[in-house]
Amino acid sequence: MPEQQGAATVYIIDDDQSVRRAMSRLMRSADLRVATFSSVEDFVATHVAEENACVVADVRMPGTSGLDLPEMLARRGSPLPVIFVTAQDTEYTRDRARTVGAAGYFRKPVDDQALIDSIHWALGQSRSERH
Secondary structure, three states, rough: OOOOOOOOEEEEOOOOOHHHHHHHHHHOEEEHHHEEOOHHHHHOOOOOOOOOOEEEHHHHHHHHHHHHHHHHHHHHHOOEEEEEEEEOOOHHHHHHHHHHOEEEEOOOOOOHHHHHHHHHHHHHHHHHHHO
């Protein structure tokens, strides 16, 4: 399927390949570009477009936690909003996600439409903060 010029990009970071594949299909069905990464380390080692983009990251993964990503992005001066998804929902995880400035927080399994709505909201917020 050809990508639309100017379509938003969603970066998915999850160590579970089946989750990455399912989320990729969901993003494409919503006319969003998508790139997937199996770890936070892989994502930060890659040069990614920051304009009209956001991240959907799992919280618990081998290596660096998704919860550490907003801080890493801030150190790089990156404006990318981060939406978290987790199968390990705890009060600590929710509090930490709020503290690091999560653009959204979802428990797995994620409601598809709610996630797409959150992505559009985060992209809109990101655009308005740049202007």
